[in-house]
Every structure is written in structure tokens, then in C-alpha cells.
Amino acid sequence: MKCRYSFPVKGRIRPSINVPVPSRGWLYQFKTEDGIITGIDVIVPLPNREDWPKIQEDPSPGIAAQIEPKTPHLPWIQRELRALQGLLAFFGLHYIELERPVVEWLPESEQERKLLHIYKYKREIQDLSNNKIIPLSFDVLARAVIASDAATDIEVPLNFFRRGMLDVYAGNYIEAIYDFYFVLENQFGDGKFKTAAVSNAFLKSEKLISCVQRALADPGPMITSQGRINEQFEKVYGKVDIEESIKNIIKLRGYLHHHTSKRRDIWNPEDQGRYEMEALFLQSVTYNVVFEISKPYLWDKSVVNAYEKLVKSYKNAQ
Numbered sequence: 001m002k003c004r005y006s007f008p009v010k011g012r013i014r015p016s017i018n019v020p021v022p023s024r025g026w027l028y029q030f031k032t033e034d035g036i037i038t039g040i041d042v043i044v045p046l047p048n049r050e051d052w053p054k055i056q057e058d059p060s061p062g063i064a065a066q067i068e069p070k071t072p073h074l075p076w077i078q079r080e081l082r083a084l085q086g087l088l089a090f091f092g093l094h095y096i097e098l099e100r101p102v103v104e105w106l107p108e109s110e111q112e113r114k115l116l117h118i119y120k121y122k123r124e125i126q127d128l129s130n131n132k133i134i135p136l137s138f139d140v141l142a143r144a145v146i147a148s149d150a151a152t153d154i155e156v157p158l159n160f161f162r163r164g165m166l167d168v169y170a171g172n173y174i175e176a177i178y179d180f181y182f183v184l185e186n187q188f189g190d191g192k193f194k195t196a197a198v199s200n201a202f203l204k205s206e207k208l209i210s211c212v213q214r215a216l217a218d219p220g221p222m223i224t225s226q227g228r229i230n231e232q233f234e235k236v237y238g239k240v241d242i243e244e245s246i247k248n249i250i251k252l253r254g255y256l257h258h259h260t261s262k263r264r265d266i267w268n269p270e271d272q273g274r275y276e277m278e279a280l281f282l283q284s285v286t287y288n289v290v291f292e293i294s295k296p297y298l299w300d301k302s303v304v305n306a307y308e309k310l311v312k313s314y315k316n317a318q
Contacts, residue, residue: 001046001112005077006031006039006102011093013037026077040081040096043106044073053105055117069121071103082270098270099171100124139307140298146306147297154293157183161290164283168222173272173279174256180282181253183289184208195254202246211288212242220284223277232277249285252278 014035021028031039046052054068078098085096103121107113151158164179188208190201202208216237223233237245256275259266267274297303 001052001108001116002106003044003046003051003071003073004104004106005042005044005071005074006104007042007081008039008097009037009093010095010097011037011088013088013092026073037093040084042077042081044077046105049115052116053118053121069103069118074101074103082268099273142310143298143303143307147300147303150300151294151297154297157186157293158290160186161286164279164286168279168283171272171276173275174267174269176279177252177256177275177282180279180286181249183286184249187289187293195250199247199250202250203243207292208246208289209242211292212245212285214288215281215284216242216245218284219281220287222280223284229277229280233281236277237281249282 009031015030015032015037018030018032025045027043029041029043030037031041051070051072053070081096081098085093100123105116105119107116160179160182164176164183167173167176167179184202185198188202188205189198190204192198192201219233219237222229224230236248240248256267
């Protein structure tokens with residue numbers, strides 16, 4: 001039995017020839033379109049029956065079957081591909097999509113084919129269809145347009161938050177932490193940069209304390225609905241007070257701001273998943289912050305009056 005892991009590739013590499021490359025018992029193959037590399041397949045042998053995928057029928061009420069894909073080689077393949085994309089970056093590679101490869105099992109005999117119950121597997125995250133998106137009340141949309149001129153005063157923290165959300169969506173959790181932290185530094189850092197000074201500035205802000213307190217009490221469904229993430233959240237933030245939570249945020253930002261090859265446990269820019277929980281918690285905190293600073297603009301009396309005037313003009317025109 002063999003297993004093939006297929007990873008999409010983004011970039012502009014046109015190999016002069018295209019032949020498989022064997023390495024340490026694995027086989028690397030390159031997919032191309034118009035001569036440009038668009039994917040990498042890594043084929044590995046699976047001599048042990050224990051490493052084959054399994055299907056458990058009727059594991060619990062309401063579930064017909066549970067798939068155990070068994071991908072013991074995947075962490076090591078991802079580790080090598082992280083290095084490979086760095087080596088090929090000189091020559092036009094943008095990135096290799098490492099997190100959710102297509103996994104395909106390749107039986108080498110009729111007996112293996114009969115024993116195999118699943119041939120292909122891919123884990124995906126699907127967006128909600130457009131018709132399931134909760135409609136945004138038109139008055140909010142209109143008032144945002146009316147308030148946008150005055151709201152240029154706060155567009156920097158708003159756009160740091162927007163970029164942070166995009167990074168979370170893309171799985172770039174380290175970059176998201178930077179963006180969300182800049183929201184806090186912009187609003188509450190008082191121009192300070194050293195850890196002690198920033199901590200004192202943050203802890204002086206009643207608004208920030210309130211926003212952190214709400215995030216601790218309700219970090220949001222992106223944390224609470226994911227068992228692994230929620231467990232990490234409870235471990236880090238479940239039993240600490242607001243002051244310690246703020247210090248944890250500042251400490252994390254300081255840790256990610258520096259790098260050294262002398263520490264074996266230093267953060268890896270490709271190990272984004274390690275910081276998912278922290279990014280989601282900061283998203284919850286900064287959501288509270290940007291909503292609070294946006295309210296005076298969206299619900300400003302002149303904005304509300306302008307919207308009401310707009311509604312009346314539309315009604316009179318009908």
C-alpha cells in the first residue's frame with residue numbers, strides 16, 4: 001500500500017524538465033499547468049496495516065460512520081515542505097498550501113484493494129452560502145456611509161482590525177495577532193513601547209479592561225465551538241484575572257516581535273496553528289474595542305437625523 005499526499009502550489013516556477021524526485025524512500029512529483037508548477041504530490045509507502053485508513057460503522061446514534069484517515073507521515077511531510085518552499089522562494093515560489101492536502105491511498109494488489117474501504121480524503125472548510133448570510137439592516141449600512149467622513153479619525157484601528165480578521169480567515173494567526181495588537185497599542189498604548197510602560201498604560205484604560213472582561217466571559221463561538229481551541233483557552237485564560245490576561249497579551253506580542261536561532265523552541269512563521277487560540281481571543285477583545293469606538297459615529301445624533309431625513313425623502317418620492 002502507498003499513500004499520496006497532494007498539496008496545491010502558488011507561484012511562478014517553470015521547470016526545464018519535469019520528472020519525479022525520490023528522497024528518503026518518498027517520491028516527489030510535480031503537477032504543472034502550461035508548464036508552471038501548480039501542485040506537489042508526495043507518495044509514501046505504508047507497509048504497516050495499522051497505518052491504513054479505517055471506517056467505524058455506527059459509532060454513535062445519528063452517525064452512520066466515522067472515518068479515521070490515519071496520516072502518520074503528514075507532520076513530517078509538512079515539515080519538509082516548509083523548508084522546500086523556503087528554498088524555492090528564490091526562484092518564484094509563493095507558497096505551498098500545507099494544511100489540508102488531498103490524501104489518497106493507492107493499493108498495490110487486488111487483496112489490498114479489497115481490504116481498503118476508503119480511497120481518497122480531504123478536509124475542507126466551507127463558507128456559508130450567500131442566502132444563509134444574516135441580512136445587514138439597511139439603516140446600519142446607510143449610517144455607516146453617512147458617518148464615514150467623520151470616522152476617518154478612527155480608520156487606522158478599524159483597518160488593523162479588518163486586516164486581522166482577514167488573516168484569521170486565511171489561517172495566518174501570527175499576522176492576525178500583530179494586527180489585533182496594533183489596535184490595542186493605537187488606542188491604549190499612550191505612545192509607550194517598553195513592556196512595563198505599555199502594561200501600565202493598558203491597565204489604566206477602563207475601556208480596555210471592560211473589553212477584556214467581556215471577552216473572557218464570552219470569547220465567542222469561534223473559540224467555544226471548537227473543543228481543542230476551547231480547551232486551550234480555558235487552560236491559558238480560564239483561571240486568570242483581567243490584569244494577568246492583559247499581561248499575557250503583551251508578553252505574547254513581545255515574544256513574536258523577536259526571533260533567534262539560539263532557542264530551539266522559538267516560534268516558526270509556518271506554525272500558524274499554534275497561535276490560533278491566541279489570535280481568536282485577541283479578535284474577541286479587539287472586536288469589543290472597535291465596536292465601542294465606532295458607536296459614537298454610527299449612533300451620532302446628526303448621523304441618525306441624516307438617515308431619518310433620507311428615509312422621509314424616499315417615502316415622499318414614492
